[in-house]
Amino acid sequence: DAGITQSPRYKITETGRQVTLMCHQTWSHSYMFWYRQDLGHGLRLIYYSAAADITDKGEVPDGYVVSRSKTENFPLTLESATRSQTSVYFCASSLTGGNQPQHFGDGTRLSIL
Amino acid sequence: QQQVKQSPQSLIVQKGGIPIINCAYENTAFDYFPWYQQFPGKGPALLIAIRPDVSEKKEGRFTISFNKSAKQFSLHIMDSQPGDSATYFCAASKGAQKLVFGQGTRLTINP
8 A cells, every 4th residue: 555654663672772763655755754752742853854865854863863765765763772762753754845744654652771 | 933832732622612722833934834633553644734825724624723913823623523532733834844843732522
């Protein structure tokens, strides 16, 4: 089915470990986004990408790395996980930038012990 | 400033009532104001959006009211139903720039 898929849906890891969250979209949308959702903070943008090989920081980029070698994939890596990175992570895509609908995946719930 | 402030954080309404969620923004350059709806275990989904050249937009039971001079916009849900229970996010952007989201409102509609 067409859409945007995230994997894994749930992940438990330990502090200091590297973990990668995957995001794949089938619409050939130019823009892709990574958000984290925490109670009281809403959705905060981590990184976004306007096209393959073009990425830029959002509001809370520290501790995260992204890449976009192909239009359809936008993985998010926590190089050395910390407990403060325990959150629900959402990937989204849109045809163009901010004034177009963003289509979200169902999220990855990440717990760091 | 890029902030969008949303209130209330949570809201409980009886079935048939009209919940109202408010958002205020600071950047007068914002020109796109969407609302997203999120059910538990799912990602947010676009519900309705408005641009600042109109003061009101209706889609079914959902209405956005926009007050440009006050830099505020709100979501009204007419004849609310238990199935409307969800978290609602307002957002704003300028042109093709990235969306800035409010903090979210958890809405519960009691039967």
